[in-house]
Amino acid sequence: MDLDVFVSVHRAEWDRLDALLRRRRRLTGAEADELVVLYQRTATHLSLIRSSAPDPQLTGRLSQLVARARSAVAGTRRASWRDVTRFLGRGFPAAVYRARHWWVPTALVSTTVAVLLGWWIGTHPDVQSSIAAPSQLRELTRPGGEYETYYSSHPATAFAAQVWTNNAQAAAMCLVLGVFLGLPVLWILFENMLNLGVGFGLMSSAGRLDTFLGLVLPHGLLELTAVFVAAGTGLRLGWTVVDPGPRTRRTALAEEGRAAVGMAIGLALVLLVSGAIEGFVTPSGLPTWARIGIGIAAELLFLAYVYVLGGRAARAGETGDLEAADRSASVPTAA
Incomplete structure (x- = not known):
């Protein structure tokens, strides 16, 4: 032209x-x-x-x-409760559902990596000694040690707020930094899985794996799922840079980027729930089976929310993007 x-x-x-x-x-x-x-x-x-x-x-x-x-x-459009209802009932779960082909494999691969790291650390004393001195490791893993007191060392409300802030920041970084071909996302994921693997390996080598799982699973199921969703979405955004499909690269990045920003808000709410569980349920005096049961229930509710509500909305054409009236006008372009 x-x-x-x-x-x-x-x-x-x-x-x-x-x-x-x-x-x-x-x-x-x-x-x-x-x-x-x-x-x-x-x-x-x-x-x-x-x-x-x-x-x-x-x-x-x-x-x-x-x-x-x-x-x-x-006219000037103001946000309303209708927008909140649409976002929570359709936009957010549909966006998570549409990204499932990215975050589900991300979850499986990352969990496998964490387990392998934990097995490697737990079965190799020389690796353990490179992490910390034997006396420090005993202090970490003994009954009433630092791994256990970590969840009850601060007031529950302050601890839950701190956990939520840290996790929401990590999820947002995965979503935003995905545009750099997904490379920063892989590093964030590896750091998280390494931390999980270290705890898994050290506690298993001390014969206290059941205690470790009882402390991690109540909040960890939902928390890690949110991180995996953020990471998978970030990786998909990075792949959009490489292969935008039939859309122009600018249009594809705009659409996927807007959906990713919306997901950051939704995942912050999910992580608020997991932070509350970590702050109030994990260190509570409830039996281990009850604490783990609460974590499993929260995870199943989230998955049902995504696959039932989100799947229905996605099949109806919802993408998680802004409504048409709120987007810039566009015209078809030749591929």
């Missing part, structure tokens, strides 16, 4: 739209109709320029013009 010719042909329409938007008086019916038509045309022009001949200065001017026109045509 010859940008200079395109601008010369359509400049008058853009100037007319700008003039209508600057009117102080109330528009007549004919002028209002004209504003709507010019808004639609300018939005299409903007999409064509972005996909065919991107020019930062012209794109910036038309983006501002389209945003002003959209506000004039549709």
